[in-house]
Amino acid sequence: MATKRINVIIAAALFVLGALVLVYAATQLAPQAGQSSAGSSVGGPFSLQDQTGATVTDESLRGQPFVVFFGFTHCPDICPTKLFELSEALNALGDDAEKISVLFVSVDPERDTPDILARYISSFNPRIRALTGSPEAIDGMVKAYRGYYRKVPTEGGDYTMDHTAVVYLMDSEGDFVAPLNMERPAEEVAADIQRQL
CATH class of the missing domain: 3.40.30.10 (Glutaredoxin)
Structure with a gap:
C-alpha cells in the first residue's frame, strides 16, 4: 500500500514538473510583439x-x-x-x-x-x-x-x-x-x- 502511494506521489510530481517545463518553453520561445522570431518555422518561399x-x-x-x-x-x-x-x-x-x-x-x-x-x-x-x-x-x-x-x-x-x-x-x-x-x-x-x- 505504501509503495502504491509513493508511486502516485512520484507520478504526480513528474506531471507537475513536465507541465512547468512546457510553460517555461512556451514563454521563452514564443515571439513577443515587436520582436522577430528569426529561424521561425513559419513562412517560406512562395x-x-x-x-x-x-x-x-x-x-x-x-x-x-x-x-x-x-x-x-x-x-x-x-x-x-x-x-x-x-x-x-x-x-x-x-x-x-x-x-x-x-x-x-x-x-x-x-x-x-x-x-x-x-x-x-x-x-x-x-x-x-x-x-x-x-x-x-x-x-x-x-x-x-x-x-x-x-x-x-x-x-x-x-x-x-x-x-x-x-x-x-x-x-x-x-x-x-x-x-x-x-x-x-x-x-x-x-x-x-x-x-x-
Whole structure:
C-alpha cells in the first residue's frame, strides 16, 4: 500500500514538473510583439500572382515588412471583416503604409481568378494585394505558414472553404514576428506594424 502511494506521489510530481517545463518553453520561445522570431518555422518561399497578374514572391518582398492573411472571396464574414480591419490599420499608419505590403492570399484558386480578386479587393485599402496561383502553389504557401484550409461541400453542389484566420506579421527579412491581434483599435494594430519599419 505504501509503495502504491509513493508511486502516485512520484507520478504526480513528474506531471507537475513536465507541465512547468512546457510553460517555461512556451514563454521563452514564443515571439513577443515587436520582436522577430528569426529561424521561425513559419513562412517560406512562395511565388503567386496578384490581382493585376504581376508575380509576387517572398524575394520580391525582401526589405519591407509584410502581412499575410489567407481567405477567399466567397467568405461570408471573417475575410471581409479582417480585410476591413487591415484597411483601418493601414489608414492609421498614414504615409508609413507605403512601407508595408499586405497580402490577401486566396485558398480558393478554382473560383478566385485575378479578375474576381481585383473586383473584390477594390472595396478595401489599395495597399492590400490579393494573390492567387495554382492549387500546388497555394498549398505550398499555406503549409509553409503552418496554416490550414479545406473545401467543404454545401447543399446544391456548391462549396465553401474552412481556413486559418491568423493574420501573420512578417519582418523585412521574411521572418515571422507574431500573429497580429485584430481585436483592438486600428491605432494599436498599426503600432505593432510600425515597429517593424
